[in-house]
Amino acid sequence: HLDHTFAAAQVHGMQAICKKIGERTDKLPVILMGDFNTELTPTLLNSELLDFNNSKSRAQNRIGPSQTRTGWYFDQLKEIDHILISKQAPVVV
Helix, strand or coil: CCCCCCHHHHHHHHHHHHHHHHCCCCCCCCEEEEECCCCCCHHHHHHCCCCEEEHHHHCCCCCCCCCEECCCCHHHEECCEEEEEECCCCCCC
């Protein structure tokens, strides 16, 4: 989970995740998924997630809702659960 309130904390959390990924020596493709507690903002996409594609953009089919209930009310629906794939990954989604 990333912080659910502060954008700066979300960026720092994603930086920590990407740093850990960068420390790997195997150079295998990476699938990064989880409840990020935020939509994929341009700040996140253009800073820490440049090496990843959103699996939705590569999906041949999309089934089911894209949003997650983040509270008790439908006005709190957001797309906060994500599956990202490293750009060099030779996969079909």
